[in-house]
Amino acid sequence: MASISDYYAGKSVLITGATGFMGKVLVEKLLRSCPEVHALYILVRPKAGQSMQERVKDMMKCKVFDRVREENPDFHKKIVPISSELTQPGLAISPEDVEKLTACVNIVFHCAATIRFDEPLKHALQLNVIATQQLLSLAQQMHHLEAFIHVSTAYANCNRRHIDEVIYPPPVEPKKLIDSLEWLDEGIVRDITPRLIGDRPNTYTYTKALAECVVQQESTKLNIGIIRPSIVGASWQEPFPGWIDNFNGPSGVFIAAGKGILRTMRANNDAVADLIPVDVVINLTIAAGWYTAVHRPKSVLVYNCTTGGINPFHWGEIEHHVMSSFKRNPLEQAFRRPNANITSNYLINQYWILVSHKFPALIYDLFLRLSGQKPQMMRIFNRLHKAIGLLEYFSSQDWEWNSENMSMLMSQLTPEDKKTFNFDVRQLNWPEYIENYCIGTKKYVLNEDMSDIPAARQHLRKLRNIRYTFNTILLVFIWRVFIARSQMARNIWYFVVSLCFKFLSYFKASSTLTN
Numbered sequence: 086m087a088s089i090s091d092y093y094a095g096k097s098v099l100i101t102g103a104t105g106f107m108g109k110v111l112v113e114k115l116l117r118s119c120p121e122v123h124a125l126y127i128l129v130r131p132k133a134g135q136s137m138q139e140r141v142k143d144m145m146k147c148k149v150f151d152r153v154r155e156e157n158p159d160f161h162k163k164i165v166p167i168s169s170e171l172t173q174p175g176l177a178i179s180p181e182d183v184e185k186l187t188a189c190v191n192i193v194f195h196c197a198a199t200i201r202f203d204e205p206l207k208h209a210l211q212l213n214v215i216a217t218q219q220l221l222s223l224a225q226q227m228h229h230l231e232a233f234i235h236v237s238t239a240y241a242n243c244n245r246r247h248i249d250e251v252i253y254p255p256p257v258e259p260k261k262l263i264d265s266l267e268w269l270d271e272g273i274v275r276d277i278t279p280r281l282i283g284d285r286p287n288t289y290t291y292t293k294a295l296a297e298c299v300v301q302q303e304s305t306k307l308n309i310g311i312i313r314p315s316i317v318g319a320s321w322q323e324p325f326p327g328w329i330d331n332f333n334g335p336s337g338v339f340i341a342a343g344k345g346i347l348r349t350m351r352a353n354n355d356a357v358a359d360l361i362p363v364d365v366v367i368n369l370t371i372a373a374g375w376y377t378a379v380h381r382p383k384s385v386l387v388y389n390c391t392t393g394g395i396n397p398f399h400w401g402e403i404e405h406h407v408m409s410s411f412k413r414n415p416l417e418q419a420f421r422r423p424n425a426n427i428t429s430n431y432l433i434n435q436y437w438i439l440v441s442h443k444f445p446a447l448i449y450d451l452f453l454r455l456s457g458q459k460p461q462m463m464r465i466f467n468r469l470h471k472a473i474g475l476l477e478y479f480s481s482q483d484w485e486w487n488s489e490n491m492s493m494l495m496s497q498l499t500p501e502d503k504k505t506f507n508f509d510v511r512q513l514n515w516p517e518y519i520e521n522y523c524i525g526t527k528k529y530v531l532n533e534d535m536s537d538i539p540a541a542r543q544h545l546r547k548l549r550n551i552r553y554t555f556n557t558i559l560l561v562f563i564w565r566v567f568i569a570r571s572q573m574a575r576n577i578w579y580f581v582v583s584l585c586f587k588f589l590s591y592f593k594a595s596s597t598l599t600n
């Protein structure tokens with residue numbers, strides 16, 4: 086049987102979401118490990134005042150492409166950008182481009198989505214469900230389509246504890262919801278959203294579940310595979326360890342903890358932290374594309390792309406390794422020394438928020454005001470609290486995913502492909518991965534230089550000395566207040582001092598005797 090790279094040779098691939106975190110890794114890996122691929126058509130929209138062309142040019146300068154750039158400086162010639170706004174009718178693809186795509190695309194990878202947890206339902210529905218529907222219609226017009234791979238999330242069915250590799254009945258018939266939301270105004274939709282999403286935590290997981298249903302409805306006409314990654318983190322090995330370019334999911338939490346801003350968060354120490362490296366997800370996605378096209382399974386194959394059932398690691402362990410990693414490789418200009426603790430207890434968490442977040446923020450803002458600067462720390466903490474509030478649902482509980490299809494797919498690969506498209510998470514060494522992840526946030530998200538680590542360590546020592554001084558002053562102050570006001574405090578103080586004195590005299594006397 087043809088190897089994966091042989092299969093992709095001469096093929097034209099369509100990718101949505103190519104400018105995103107996972108999309109970039111997918112484009113890079115296809116270009117590097119399937120060098121004979123014919124063309125990668127990527128759907129890109131103009132954004133933030135940049136044209137589509139400018140965005141693609143910028144994207145190709147990204148560090149993630151350094152390795153493929155070195156191996157093949159002309160790699161960009163295989164990338165064909167197509168202007169598209171997925172929330173528009175017909176995906177806003179021009180008729181000429183539609184013609185081009187329908188004539189030559191062989192495999193579609195649908196990665197685009199809004200992954201924000203606070204997205205208004207209408208917008209999340211538009212992008213995650215309606216755009217998926219439209220892409221499926223376009224796919225049906227493609228004359229040479231061999232596989233359609235839809236990227237979903239392992240949390241699409243997070244209202245269940247045990248999640249099999251099946252498409253569950255949707256919470257509501259997508260078409261009915263689309264029709265009814267069409268004529269409702271934003272305010273009403275916002276009000277009824279909690280009732281609609283029911284036992285799911287946000288519009289993201291809700292709309293991703295609906296999207297799976299939409300995909301299934303087309304499964305008789307197309308060859309489809311669904312990838313369900315859990316919490317996608319920095320790369321494990323490729324293109325280089327620790328590559329990450331955003332604050333999503335745990336990355337923002339790690340950074341906030343490394344900067345000494347985040348000191349407490351609600352999470353269950355013993356719950357499995359189902360992180361999955363981005364390169365593992367992409368290797369599985371490419372392999373699933375190959376398998377779907379070559380084996381043409383009779384029904385949609387769902388791949389739960391998770392680590393918990395195979396090589397579990399827990400939030401408590403993550404906390405430990407993140408903290409020790411940031412102590413070894415500190416971030417620059419930390420607010421305080423990194424020392425974050427997770428707890429599942431609501432009251433303890435609230436106590437530490439008050440003492441370790443709000444109180445220092447207040448003091449720092451006071452200092453900024455007094456020195457004529459604009460206060461900012463409280464604002465940063467408010468944003469942080471909003472973000473971690475949205476993540477707590479996922480860090481406070483456990484899920485069990487069946488990942489048999491992942492194992493089945495692995496068994497189908499040739500020994501060479503198992504190495505090139507490695508998604509065997511049994512080999513993942515968590516402490517090493519977390520260390521590289523933390524270094525990756527420093528290098529690639531914050532753009533900090535590793536050569537500045539001695540200065541960052543020096544800064545942490547300075548913070549430690551400030552803390553000791555502050556604590557000593559506080560202690561003396563409290564003590565002075567007590568001594569001045571209470572006879573009992575004075576008596577205790579004299580008692581403790583005389584006790585210390587007696588002990589000292591005793592040890593002095595006994596050491597003189599032994600000599």
Ligand SMILES: CCCCCCCCCCCCCCCCCC(=O)SCCNC(=O)CCNC(=O)[C@H](O)C(C)(C)COP(=O)(O)OP(=O)(O)OC[C@H]1O[C@@H](n2cnc3c(N)ncnc32)[C@H](O)[C@@H]1OP(=O)(O)O
Pocket residue numbers: 200201202203238239240315316317331332333334335336337338339340341342350352400403404407408425427468469471472473475476477479480
């Ligand atoms: C020691 C530690 C131990 C750790 C243990 C616990 C760890 C728990 C981690 C649990 C993770 C669970 C994830 C579950 C994933 C589900 C998987 C998926 O399918 S889906 C994938 C998962 N999907 C997600 O993760 C999406 C979650 N994110 C959101 O929904 C939104 O970003 C938001 C609502 C949090 C903030 O909205 P809004 O206020 O409108 O703010 P904007 O978005 O406009 O960003 C403004 C600026 O802030 C920046 N920044 C952003 N986030 C953070 C952060 N956490 N922090 C810091 N900074 C952050 C951002 O870069 C931007 O910077 P700039 O450009 O201005 O310079």
Ligand SMILES: NC(=O)C1=CN([C@@H]2O[C@H](COP(=O)(O)OP(=O)(O)OC[C@H]3O[C@@H](n4cnc5c(N)ncnc54)[C@H](OP(=O)(O)O)[C@@H]3O)[C@@H](O)[C@H]2O)C=CC1
Pocket residue numbers: 101102103104105106107108128129130132169170171172195196197198199200212236237238239293313314315316317318333334
């Ligand atoms: N990251 C994670 O932890 C997980 C992600 N997933 C899934 O993986 C997929 C990719 O996620 P990830 O790479 O992290 O997400 P990103 O937010 O990094 O990327 C999203 C992509 O979708 C594109 N996009 C968004 N809106 C539009 C639009 N209106 N028109 C055209 N393109 C649009 C973005 O383009 P632009 O650059 O123009 O904004 C971007 O390329 C998603 O389907 C997500 O649900 C699943 C599990 C976990």
